[in-house]
Amino acid sequence: MASAKKPATTTKKAASKRTSKSAAKTTKSTAKKSVAKSTRTTRSRKPATPEVVSFKLAPETARFLDLSFTRQTVYWIILLTFVSILAVWVLKLHLAVVEIYDTIEMNNTLYSTLSLPVDNAASAS
Secondary structure, X not given: OHHHHHHHHHHHHHHHHHHHHHHXXXXXXXXXXXXXXXXXXXXXXXXXXOXXXXXXXXXXXXXXXXXXXXXXXXXXXXXXXXXXXXXXXXXXXXXXXXXXXXXXXXXXXXXXXXXXXOOHHHHHO
């Protein structure tokens, strides 16, 4: 039984050593902790809106009907020429198709007006 007491005493010493080390650790960690800083939040103020002033007409810089050559004028001229060329091409195709239909119709009327003599002897047999 004496042997049983020995381990108990050594464990108490070890336990006391452990607690003193853990106590030292806790005191060190509390010393390292920093105090939370209080931060102020500053709100930015909106700039004051100027007072509403009655609307005034702006001075007229250019008259509406004045002609001036600008970059948009060039764009419109290019677009106009493209559309015109496309329209002429479509009309040319349309006239070609109409001419083909006219020749077909003329050939049909030509062959329908010609009557071939029917051979009665060939049709009787």
